[in-house]
Amino acid sequence: MSLSKEDAARAYWKENLRLMITLLVIWFVVSFCAGILFVDALNQIQFFGFPLGFWFAQQGAIYGFLVLILIYVLKMNKLDRKYDLHEE
Amino acid sequence: METQTLIYLMVGATFSLYIAIAIWTRAGSTSEYYVASKGVHPIANGMATGADWMSAASFISMAGIISFTGYDGSVYLMGWTGGYVLLAMCLAPYLRKFGRYTVPEFVGTRYYSQTARVVAVICVIFISFTYVAGQMRGVGIVFSRYLEIDINMGVIIGMAIVFFYSVLGGMKGITYTQVAQYCVMIFAYMVPAIYISILITGNPIPQFGFGDTVTGTDTSVLDRLNGLGAELGFTSYTDGTKSTIDVFAITMALMVGTAGLPHVIVRFFTTPTVRDARKSAGYALLFIAILYTTAPAVAAFARINLLTNVPGVAYEEAPQWIKTWENAGLIAWQDKNGDGVIQYGAGAPFAGAPQFTNERGANGERLISNAPTEAETELYVDRDIMVLANPEIANLPGWVVALIAAGGLAAALSTAAGLLLVISTSISHDLLKSNFKKDISEKGELLAARVAAGVAVIVAGLFGIYPPAFVAQVVAFAFGLAAASFFPVIVMGIFSKRMNKEGAIAGMAVGLVFTFSYIVFFKFISPELDTAEHWWFGISPEGIGTLGMIFNFIASVAVASVTKAPPEEIQHLIEDIRVPRGAGGAIAH
Numbered sequence: 001m002s003l004s005k006e007d008a009a010r011a012y013w014k015e016n017l018r019l020m021i022t023l024l025v026i027w028f029v030v031s032f033c034a035g036i037l038f039v040d041a042l043n044q045i046q047f048f049g050f051p052l053g054f055w056f057a058q059q060g061a062i063y064g065f066l067v068l069i070l071i072y073v074l075k076m077n078k079l080d081r082k083y084d085l086h087e088e
Numbered sequence: 089m090e091t092q093t094l095i096y097l098m099v100g101a102t103f104s105l106y107i108a109i110a111i112w113t114r115a116g117s118t119s120e121y122y123v124a125s126k127g128v129h130p131i132a133n134g135m136a137t138g139a140d141w142m143s144a145a146s147f148i149s150m151a152g153i154i155s156f157t158g159y160d161g162s163v164y165l166m167g168w169t170g171g172y173v174l175l176a177m178c179l180a181p182y183l184r185k186f187g188r189y190t191v192p193e194f195v196g197t198r199y200y201s202q203t204a205r206v207v208a209v210i211c212v213i214f215i216s217f218t219y220v221a222g223q224m225r226g227v228g229i230v231f232s233r234y235l236e237i238d239i240n241m242g243v244i245i246g247m248a249i250v251f252f253y254s255v256l257g258g259m260k261g262i263t264y265t266q267v268a269q270y271c272v273m274i275f276a277y278m279v280p281a282i283y284i285s286i287l288i289t290g291n292p293i294p295q296f297g298f299g300d301t302v303t304g305t306d307t308s309v310l311d312r313l314n315g316l317g318a319e320l321g322f323t324s325y326t327d328g329t330k331s332t333i334d335v336f337a338i339t340m341a342l343m344v345g346t347a348g349l350p351h352v353i354v355r356f357f358t359t360p361t362v363r364d365a366r367k368s369a370g371y372a373l374l375f376i377a378i379l380y381t382t383a384p385a386v387a388a389f390a391r392i393n394l395l396t397n398v399p400g401v402a403y404e405e406a407p408q409w410i411k412t413w414e415n416a417g418l419i420a421w422q423d424k425n426g427d428g429v430i431q432y433g434a435g436a437p438f439a440g441a442p443q444f445t446n447e448r449g450a451n452g453e454r455l456i457s458n459a460p461t462e463a464e465t466e467l468y469v470d471r472d473i474m475v476l477a478n479p480e481i482a483n484l485p486g487w488v489v490a491l492i493a494a495g496g497l498a499a500a501l502s503t504a505a506g507l508l509l510v511i512s513t514s515i516s517h518d519l520l521k522s523n524f525k526k527d528i529s530e531k532g533e534l535l536a537a538r539v540a541a542g543v544a545v546i547v548a549g550l551f552g553i554y555p556p557a558f559v560a561q562v563v564a565f566a567f568g569l570a571a572a573s574f575f576p577v578i579v580m581g582i583f584s585k586r587m588n589k590e591g592a593i594a595g596m597a598v599g600l601v602f603t604f605s606y607i608v609f610f611k612f613i614s615p616e617l618d619t620a621e622h623w624w625f626g627i628s629p630e631g632i633g634t635l636g637m638i639f640n641f642i643a644s645v646a647v648a649s650v651t652k653a654p655p656e657e658i659q660h661l662i663e664d665i666r667v668p669r670g671a672g673g674a675i676a677h
Binding site for chain 1: 161363668
């Protein structure tokens with residue numbers, strides 16, 4: 001890559017922000033939307049013996065958080081290398 | 089072997105293990121003492137963070153709270169886990185890259201202001217002491233229930249243990265002891281949970297048993313709970329009673345507060361690299377999630393057990409655990425209609441906690457002097473029962489009971505040690521070294537940190553022995569203040585180059601004063617007004633940190649936009665912490 005150091009850092013930061021915002025939107029959806037704001041509507045749906053909204057509030061949101069961090073860690077490791085900003 | 093002997097053996101064995109680890113990992117330098125030389129593997133750090141984070145309240149009380157409040161209890165489940173997503177993405181990697189020792193140090197450097205640093209230190213000390221008082225009390229309670237030792241003696245034994253390994257080992261000693269404590273507590277939590285899941289549903293995995301059908305019927309666990317509850321006049325287990333806006337605000341305040349708690353943040357200073365800091369957050373949440381996804385299942389199973397086996401049963405034929413825990417003072421029965429049968433339903437059977445007289449009633453129950461209420465229900469059940477009595481409810485062997493005792497102690501001690509370390513480093517590093525005695529030698533600073541830890545242990549112990557009446561009331565404080573102060577300041581310090589000293593100080597001041605006044609007003613000045621119709625926007629004091637955080641953001645952005653941008657070297661610092669490369673170099677400063 002023929003980017004200058006500053007350009008690389010800037011592009012890296014932009015991609016990082018985009019990834020972070022995407023993941024935080026999902027974070028908000030699985031917890032605040034599914035588990036709180038729309039819980040009554042989702043509770044009309046049965047999901048493996050749970051009302052769906054209740055499942056999100058007591059189980060699903062936590063699994064969602066785990067998956068989000070996993071994706072973040074993997075994507076960021078790749079991004080560090082792409083812009084040659086990883087730790088030696 | 090007798091259960092009592094097993095408990096002594098189990099607690100003795102785990103304590104010896106913690107002490108052995110402390111001797112083996114004692115700290116020799118300030119870097120080892122403050123951040124374990126930044127050499128902690130992410131898996132070890134994840135376990136240590138889990139133990140640091142999960143307190144006596146998570147271990148003993150949380151399942152019980154969910155059991156009695158159903159859906160409303162979800163605020164703790166989501167609130168105390170969702171913060172790790174924020175930590176992993178918005179804070180941990182950048183603070184690790186920054187590469188210093190404490191949270192106030194970041195605030196002071198990023199905002200080029202000694203004032204900001206001192207404000208941060210005061211917040212750290214206030215938040216941490218609030219929290220640690222409850223832990224020491226928890227240690228005393230576990231000792232008194234299981235080891236038949238006086239509560240105060242229990243607190244003193246707990247103090248001695250924590251003193252030993254936090255003063256000697258610092259962050260390094262604490263980290264490896266917490267790893268051991270995590271293993272003890274998670275094993276202690278899972279064994280009875282698996283047994284009770286098999287007992288109720290036949291499914292050995294509690295998370296799946298939670299959605300399964302109750303053994304011998306086609307009804308699911310939750311339908312059964314809603315059905316049993318409806319017969320007895322309880323609100324539906326899966327619906328809850330809190331307003332949506334309050335549930336939203338409390339969950340948000342707990343999440344953001346978690347991400348702003350200094351003793352949690354500081355754990356991410358201990359990893360070797362930025363990559364490892366991100367990974368650590370993932371492992372931490374994984375280890376926490378094991379307990380947090382099990383807790384609501386335990387809550388539901390324990391409630392089914394209670395609602396099936398107790399209401400409408402004559403006291404003389406009630407299960408043995410009712411009598412055992414009545415003797416321990418966590419269950420009380422007042423035979424209001426004199427029929428000898430236990431009536432249980434919605435509402436409180438009498439006002440306040442039970443005041444036992446030393447007499448027995450006609451059925452052999454312990455008499456209490458409380459005035460009965462109008463409600464038909466006759467049974468008082470302390471929520472901690474749901475975890476503590478599980479082994480007996482499920483007829484588990486004595487060693488499982490011993491395990492719960494050791495697990496409860498591990499949960500309380502590990503959190504207390506993490507908090508005490510944060511207090512001691514704030515005092516030695518942020519107050520002493522940076523303000524009063526800049527030329528202090530490394531040896532001198534290390535000694536100061538140890539003395540501060542020692543004093544903090546004693547103060548915390550005194551809080552445990554003479555619990556201030558407000559301890560239960562102020563938990564909202566720790567999260568509310570962390571949410572309204574640290575989180576916005578740190579996040580903007582990383583994500584906004586324009587945020588300056590004036591903005592940060594204004595934001596912290598507005599967030600803190602607002603949150604503090606709101607909680608003090610409803611909890612201390614006018615507790616009689618502490619109901620939904622008097623709250624702002626229907627947000628309870630537990631959730632007000634969310635509003636405080638929003639005010640902090642607004643105030644700091646407004647003030648920063650009319651004052652001048654931070655100096656050049658700060659802008660470079662921000663650019664530097666945004667990229668991982670060069671994290672190793674930041675250690676030598």
